[in-house]
Amino acid sequence: MSFTMQRDGEICVVDVEGQLIVGNRQELKQKVLDELDRGERRFLIDFARTGYIDSSGLGVLVSLSKKIREQGGELRLANLNDDLKTLFELTKLDTLFQIADSRERALQSF
Amino acid sequence: MDDAPATGVVPPLPCDARGAAALDVTLASDVSLVEPVVAAVVARCEAHGWPERVCRLHVPVALTEAIANAVVSGNGADPAKVVRVRACVDAVAVVLEVTDQGGGFDLAEDAATGEEEDFLEREGGRGLFLMQRLMDRVEQWVAPGVGSVVRMTLGRGGAARAPGGRVA
Numbered sequence: 001m002s003f004t005m006q007r008d009g010e011i012c013v014v015d016v017e018g019q020l021i022v023g024n025r026q027e028l029k030q031k032v033l034d035e036l037d038r039g040e041r042r043f044l045i046d047f048a049r050t051g052y053i054d055s056s057g058l059g060v061l062v063s064l065s066k067k068i069r070e071q072g073g074e075l076r077l078a079n080l081n082d083d084l085k086t087l088f089e090l091t092k093l094d095t096l097f098q099i100a101d102s103r104e105r106a107l108q109s110f
Numbered sequence: 111m112d113d114a115p116a117t118g119v120v121p122p123l124p125c126d127a128r129g130a131a132a133l134d135v136t137l138a139s140d141v142s143l144v145e146p147v148v149a150a151v152v153a154r155c156e157a158h159g160w161p162e163r164v165c166r167l168h169v170p171v172a173l174t175e176a177i178a179n180a181v182v183s184g185n186g187a188d189p190a191k192v193v194r195v196r197a198c199v200d201a202v203a204v205v206l207e208v209t210d211q212g213g214g215f216d217l218a219e220d221a222a223t224g225e226e227e228d229f230l231e232r233e234g235g236r237g238l239f240l241m242q243r244l245m246d247r248v249e250q251w252v253a254p255g256v257g258s259v260v261r262m263t264l265g266r267g268g269a270a271r272a273p274g275g276r277v278a
Contacts, residue, residue: 001145019170022178023141052166054174055236063233083167090243096230 003028005035008107011042017049020057029060033067041073044106048079053087065097074098078106115214115250120259124205125198133197137177139185139210144177147195151206154199168264169204172244173197175237176208176260184210184258204264206245214252217242 001018012035020028032043045061047053061077068075078100080088088094100106125132132154137143148170155165177193185191191211198205221238222229229235241248245262253259 019145019174021145021174022182023144052170052174054171054178055234055240056178058236059233062231066231083163086163086167087171087240090240091236092224092230 022056025060180210184212211257214258
């Protein structure tokens with residue numbers, strides 16, 4: 001399980017590799033908040049290599065979305081597979097986030 | 111199930127009659143220990159030919175929720191307390207049981223329904239909701255001298271339908 005961050009222009013892109021769950025969600029949260037504190041305002045989280053997400057992981061995404069918005073920023077999600085899409089639909093979080101089918105589309109949407 | 115937890119003797123797991131659960135693990139109350147246990151149960155589901163969706167969504171998410179709840183809420187993340195995870199997996203059903211040393215909780219009271227006004231923007235409180243939506247049946251007991259037991263069951267027929275429906 002790991003989170004790698006890179007910049008694509010003005011956008012911070014985080015790749016979530018493996019699971020986003022109770023044991024590692026704080027690491028993701030801190031990584032993004034550190035960049036927010038440094039003045040970054042555009043974030044994309046790419047789930048192309050993500051296994052599953054639990055409610056703690058979903059909670060961190062909600063928390064980050066709120067904090068980023070409060071700072072005048074934007075958060076996008078990309079590459080949810082069918083299982084992750086189901087999770088977001090079950091919890092209605094597909095209505096809270098802007099979710100793109102691909103990284104490219106997500107980057108273009110900013 | 112929407113009843114308060116039953117108190118008393120916990121019925122045996124289906125595989126208890128065969129002498130041993132497919133998996134029987136006791137772990138310290140540490141969330142970093144959750145994932146390997148979940149992976150072991152998923153491997154058994156895969157070995158029994160359960161659909162990908164069950165192996166990638168239903169079982170790992172529901173079981174992670176149950177164990178995390180046991181560690182954090184049941185045992186208060188007290189390293190001196192343990193969580194026991196047992197699983198019976200065969201071609202017909204997946205039965206997952208998580209026991210902590212806490213006093214139990216009320217699933218009917220504590221589980222979100224998804225209709226709460228703040229459901230969307232809340233940061234927590236989706237764990238029990240997901241357990242109920244992803245598994246066919248969630249049962250709970252408070253076993254005196256043992257702690258709180260949560261048992262989740264998924265049947266072949268249930269797994270084939272889209273998650274979100276509930277078996278009556």
